[in-house]
Amino acid sequence: MSSRDTLDGPDFRAVPHRQIGRHLSEHSSAPHTEHAESMSAHDIQLKWQQHWAENETFRAGGHDDERPRKYILGMFPYPSGDLHMGHAINYLYPDIVARYWRHRGRNVLNPIGWDSFGLPAENAAIKRGADPREWTYKNIEQHKAGFRGYGMSYDWSRVLHTSDPEYYRWNQWLFLKMYERGLAYRKKSAVNWCPKDQTVLANEQVVDGRCERCGTEVVKKKLTQWYFRITEYADRLLDDLDTLEGHWPHKVLQMQRNWIGRSTGADVDFVIEGRDEPVTVFSTRPDTLHGATFFVIAPDSDLAAELASGASDEVRERFQGYLETVQKQSEIERQSTDRPKTGVFLERYATNPVNGERMPIWAADYVLADYGHGAVMAVPAHDQRDLDFARAFDLPVRVVVDTTVPGGANEGGDLAELDPADTGVALIGNGRMTGSGDLDGLAKDEAIARTIERLTAAGTGRAAKNYRLRDWLISRQRFWGTPIPMLHLEDGSVVPVPEDRLPVQLPSVEGLDLRPKGTSPLGAAESWVRTVDPASGEPALRDADTMDTFVDSSWYFLRFLSPHSDQFAFDPEEAKRWAPVDGYFGGVEHAILHLLYARFITKVLFDLGLIDFEEPFSNLVNQGMVIMDGAKMSKSKGNLVELSDLLGQYGADALRLGLAFAGPVEDDKEWNGVSLSGAQKFLSRALRVADETASPVGAAADAGDVTLRRITHRLLADAPGLVEQTKFNVLVARLMELVNGIRKTIDTGAGASDTAVREAAETVAMILELIAPHTGEEMWARLGHQPSVSAVQWPDADPALLVEDTVTTAVQVNGKVRATLDVPADISDADLEAAARADEKVQRALEGKEIVRVIVRAPKIVNFAVKG
């Protein structure tokens, strides 16, 4: 808005979104506004939804649109069943924000699409003997109708479905790019296997040892699978989290940090007797190397098998038995930390590089094959797990850190009494080195640095990092996903499908048995699997696995920027214009799944030079769930509240308002506490003040009732902050205050023809539109304006109306309020103190007391600090 020095009311310039400069009269004719009493919420809803659809009101502006851009996005839905309360709350918040930025003069992109590959469609298809396509696209149509009925301001020209070949073609393209860069690779490894879904799972999809989808206990299976090398990006994924601080929920950042789990320390090479190659172990405490008294390797590692095979028959037999026991355990059993330590001595020895001591080598399942090098140097005195093991098998315990020294963890204690071998408690705290040659006396950090220097110089070790994060297993043995675009030749080599042959389309389900059986159903599609390598002309077999659907969702936010392109996955020029996403909304359940994968792929695309940013989502909001009786709503619990029922009964606006008002965005909302009738009541109250507004359109507000004008302008000033901090519940409360103020002005104040009433009602219409868009539009129309209110530009608040002439000062005595004074807002400290001292109540409170100090913060507060 231009800087004007008049005290006019808000300047509600209606600027159409799509093309600035287009005149209101060119808009399609305004929908007929009937008399208030004759229109139900339902009628209002339909009328405006039709208007928005016909006018493409929320289509994002094109290249010629000069306004600054805002990209607002909700995590796209999976098209299972109909829309329910979960969707209602998830997609409400981004819609509020998108609508807000339109009022703030931004070219807003608020798209919607469907994450439409995945197991539920396939399982439903198996159950009904149908094609997953039918189920999927039927549900998508239902969702689309549901979202329109809910009043979402989407750009419907950019819809995408990940199960369209036009989409998954680019998934395959991404895979090939990853492959070219060595970021997609195949390896045989023990993988997580869900026996129910009959497919492998990524680490991220195993929750407490169970399948994230179906809850079945996960088992380990040795399989050759495709992986994305996310570990190569571990440092960047971890370090860049710092740049998101303050923009992403702290909790999500912390969860990702935990998940990546970087440890720093050293790799140390140990010579093994009777083996040519040394074995490397990782340790975060190389300072304790002198205290390493034995060596432990994971029983299911290749090294264990190798070392056992070189031992006596008896040892070999014992080891085999142990290995079988270990492999029979479920993940849940194995992860339990409080079970006794078990293991077998392999009758082999390693040599401690710092003192040449012989260290017996054991195989024990407390060492994991897939972390570090699958082997550890055991320092029982200073590691609880090693100590437990040493005590179970009577192995030597040697203290090399004195924790009783000044500043140590057991300062002033008696080291002999603290002997871990006796107490069973490892000394893991700080202290000074002892019994470690010339490391003696050094503190932990110094000793670590010194040890790494020595090892490096001797060539027997080096500084090293390790991560909890594992590479992302992306193969799935299921039908309804993106085929992996690779070919297996007769000579055993694996080659990519050339880019110009994409997409590798899914075959028809006709004649295919989709039932899970441990290998991909695609493998049975003979005519599909058997093909020819276009490069060599050799016969080839297609890779029959499909990709994890998290690949689909790892880059979809870029596809919205050029959703129909057959030239690019996304147009880099469009990405430059719109991306990254300014406001991303979704549930915390994706804190380390989707959000980690999307960050990873974004960094890869950055490295490919296709985008100029390294983080996909500049701001993230985790909304809470709608719960019922304290539990998540779900189909299985039978407490799913369908959206369509409520839209008919209460209307979209009442539902939106009720949810927005129910509490802070990130909190769960108890459904029984959401009052839709209360919301309805407020909406009709708002509509009524618009109907009652009696001054003409365009009437200047300057002469209007000042009290009401102050409320209006305070809201105009405060609402942007409230929306930008996602305090929608407070925004609703403030709207209620304004409507209450209008009500009061009409009934007992200046009356319905006062121009402040019009100004206030128009402000309500504009801001209410964010939350209850149909009612906002209807108010705007009834106030005599052309649609759409969504295009109205946010007026600046009049600064003169934001400062009060008189304010209420609290007068405190020792911090307790004893009186309030109405004083001029610009009162001086001295005058205020004098006024306070003159007040009768204050005098009474000060009677007989000695004033020690007086704090005056005009015009807010006076505080007398007194004695006696």
Next chain:
RNA sequence: GCCGGCGUGGCGGAAUGGCAGACGCGGAGCACUCAAAAUGCUCUGUCCGCAAGGGCGUGUGGGUUCGAGUCCCACCGCCGGCACCA
């Protein structure tokens, strides 16, 4: 075990270190009505008091400050993440 977050009326929840409880739900009363619904208005943290007024109040105990729901320390409770990760 490690890491993180949160504790405010009967309920959902407000509150840049400056009048705790905005706004709403629920409750009580009043107006309109033959009546009800709808609508509008008033009251509604708690204790003492007829009242004026006062005491107490943001999980508990300390601290910083003229002043603490807000900042610091300890504890209690709840929620979430990670966890035999060397």
